[in-house]
Amino acid sequence: MISTYHRPQTMDEALALLTQPNTVPLGGGTLLSKPTTDSVSVVDLQRLGLDSLRANGNEWIIGATCSLQSLLESEHCPASLKTALKLEAPLNIRNTATVAGTLVASDGRSTFVTMLLAMDAKIEIIVNRQSSIVNCGEYLLTRPSGLITSITIPLNVKTAFQFVSKTPADKPIVGAALAQWNSGRTRLTLCGYGKTPLLAMDGTEADGLQEAAMNAYHEADDEWASADYRMDIAAVLAKRCLAEIS
Ligand SMILES: Cc1cc2nc3c(=O)[nH]c(=O)nc-3n(C[C@H](O)[C@H](O)[C@H](O)COP(=O)(O)OP(=O)(O)OC[C@H]3O[C@@H](n4cnc5c(N)ncnc54)[C@H](O)[C@@H]3O)c2cc1C
Numbered sequence: 001m002i003s004t005y006h007r008p009q010t011m012d013e014a015l016a017l018l019t020q021p022n023t024v025p026l027g028g029g030t031l032l033s034k035p036t037t038d039s040v041s042v043v044d045l046q047r048l049g050l051d052s053l054r055a056n057g058n059e060w061i062i063g064a065t066c067s068l069q070s071l072l073e074s075e076h077c078p079a080s081l082k083t084a085l086k087l088e089a090p091l092n093i094r095n096t097a098t099v100a101g102t103l104v105a106s107d108g109r110s111t112f113v114t115m116l117l118a119m120d121a122k123i124e125i126i127v128n129r130q131s132s133i134v135n136c137g138e139y140l141l142t143r144p145s146g147l148i149t150s151i152t153i154p155l156n157v158k159t160a161f162q163f164v165s166k167t168p169a170d171k172p173i174v175g176a177a178l179a180q181w182n183s184g185r186t187r188l189t190l191c192g193y194g195k196t197p198l199l200a201m202d203g204t205e206a207d208g209l210q211e212a213a214m215n216a217y218h219e220a221d222d223e224w225a226s227a228d229y230r231m232d233i234a235a236v237l238a239k240r241c242l243a244e245i246s
Contacts, residue, residue: 001035001036001037001038001039001040002026002032002033002039002040002041002042003039003040003041004023004041004042005026005041005042005044006023006041006042006043006044007044007046007047008043008044008047008048009047010048011048014043014045014048014147015126015129015147017041017043018043018147020041022039022040022041023040023041023042023043024040024041024042024043024145025042025043025045025100025147025148026042026043026044026045027045027064027065027097027098027100027101027102027104028065028067028093028096028097028098028101029042029096029101030089030093030096030097030101031097031101031105032101045064045065045098045147046065048065049063050063050064050065050066050149050150051063051065051066051067051070052066053066053070053071053074053076055076055155058154058155058156059152059153059154059155060076060152060153060154060155061150061151061152062099062150062151062152062153063099063149063150064098064099064100064147064148064149064150064151065098065099065100066098066099067094067095067096067097067098067099068085068088068089068093068094068095068097068098068099068102068112069085069091069094069095071085071099072085072086072094076155078159080115080159080160080161080177080244081112081115081159081161083111083161083163084111084112084114084115084161084175084177085111085112086169087111087163087165087169087170087171087172087175088102088110088111088112089102090169099112099151100148100151103116103123103139103148103151104143104148106140106196106197107194107195107196108191108192108193108194108195108196108197108198109171109172109191109192109193110191110197111161111163111171111172111175111177111191113136113140113191113196113197114161114175114177114189114190114191114197115159115161115177115189116136116151116153117136117137117140117177117187117189117197117199118159118177118178118179118187118188118189119136119153119154119157119159119177119179119187120135120136120137120154120179120187120202121135121136121151121152121153122134122135122136122151122152122153123135123136123139123148123150123151124148124149124150124151124152125139125144125146125147125148125149126146126147126149127144127145127146128146131149133152137199140196140197154179154181156181156182157179157180157181158179158180158245159177159178159179159180159245160177160178160240160241160242160244160245161175161176161177161178161241162175162176162237162240162241162244163175163176163192163237164233164237171192172191172192173192173224173225173230173233174190174191174192174193174217174225174230174233174234174237175190175191175192175237176188176189176190176191176200176213176234176237176238176240176241177189177190177191177197177241178209178238178241178242178244178245180206180245183204184204184205184206185202185203185204186201186202186203186204186205186206186209187199187201187202187203188200188201188209188212188213188238188241190213190216190217190234192220192224192225192230193217193220193222193224193225193230194220198216198217199216200212200213200215200216200217200234200238201213201216206242209238209239209242210235210238210239211235212238213231213234213235213237213238214231214232214234214235216234217230217231217234218231
């Protein structure tokens with residue numbers, strides 16, 4: 001339950017408010033506004049100008065408060081990322097939920113974050129008033145609390161996203177995202193299971209992609225599917241991703 005609401009006009013004001021106990025950033029509020037017994041103070045980020053989408057050379061700098069839908073509608077959004085965004089949440093939520101809020105709240109079924117991890121996105125985050133840039137994998141490992149200000153993804157990569165789910169609009173039981181750079185560097189990530197999307201491979205080329213996919217999900221057993229099933233499907237999806245970008 002939100003007990004106190006702040007809407008700072010400057011970044012300095014926001015950072016000062018966020019030093020107060022039990023006070024967190026408010027993005028789209030789709031998660032924070034859900035009824036809970038715990039009370040929390042929120043710092044609304046909407047006046048801080050963090051909602052810009054900017055291409056800079058081979059990079060796409062996505063402001064933390066950009067909505068998932070504005071990203072999807074951008075001319076720079078690759079088709080694979082559009083697919084992942086549509087699976088992340090339905091239209092009404094996409095119009096409100098922010099990219100940073102979605103990253104922070106993500107679990108292993110997040111298709112959007114699976115694409116970010118494949119593209120080796122860089123996360124700009126302010127912790128104790130110190131700004132730093134961490135890669136998405138590092139962020140997901142430690143999930144530091146702080147204020148995310150932007151997410152940067154490369155524009156000069158080929159990407160693919162393939163998935164299997166109960167229905168076409170449902171979150172995947174297994175999803176695979178692939179990014180390949182001109183140098184041959186190939187990153188494969190998986191979703192559909194666990195607390196966070198998994199990096200299955202980060203190689204200098206695509207050799208061993210299917211084996212890596214299988215290995216990554218060898219313990220991915222839950223009420224939705226067995227690990228054996230997920231291993232087989234992950235390998236098939238990895239192959240399909242590679243075919244898609246070839
Ligand atoms: C009907 C409905 C269905 C949903 N279904 C799903 C679902 O299937 N799967 C799922 O994963 N989620 C689901 N959600 C949760 C929610 O939609 C997503 O997690 C959403 O993307 C969160 O984004 P937001 O901007 O609204 O975040 P908020 O609710 O504003 O915040 C979420 C978290 O992120 C933090 N945060 C926000 N912005 C920043 C920032 N810039 N820096 C640091 N921390 C920040 C907040 O402090 C909070 O901890 C659903 C929500 C609703 C209302």
